Amino acid sequence: MNRVTVMVRYRRGVVGESRRTVHLVVLPASLADVPDNLGAVCGARFGPGDAETVNSPQGMPCVQCLAMAPVR
Template identity: 55%
Template sequence: MGENGGMLALVRLRRGVVGESRRVCHLIPVPAGPVPSHLTALCGEAIFPGEAEVLDGLRGMPCHACLVESAPSGPGFLANAG
């Protein structure tokens, strides 16, 4: 879930927009109101119209910064990790 419990979209920059090593899957909060001029991934990356494809499921290399930003905060969430 995105900020304030909203939906998140999984998007990946299209081939040719960036090099293959930068074509990671970003998490983007879906705006509730009017569509803005660009969307901003949880990591801060600006995504402009036509630059990305919306994915229908988990695939490809994730953006690590987006994953970190999407992790729940608070004590005990990662206490038993690894």
């Protein structure tokens, strides 16, 4: 199954600003298969409506996600 890696962070107001780091989430390539609950590479969990996508590198990255990033 093909997968894509996306950058997400908690939406403003869900957690404090210091916890709004940018995480890496590996998803199925098919949008029909995106789960309601997302799990980041580092283990952070995002419930429905808790996350927003980050389309360009911005904000503080999650160091654990970077260290564990899936690479080809």
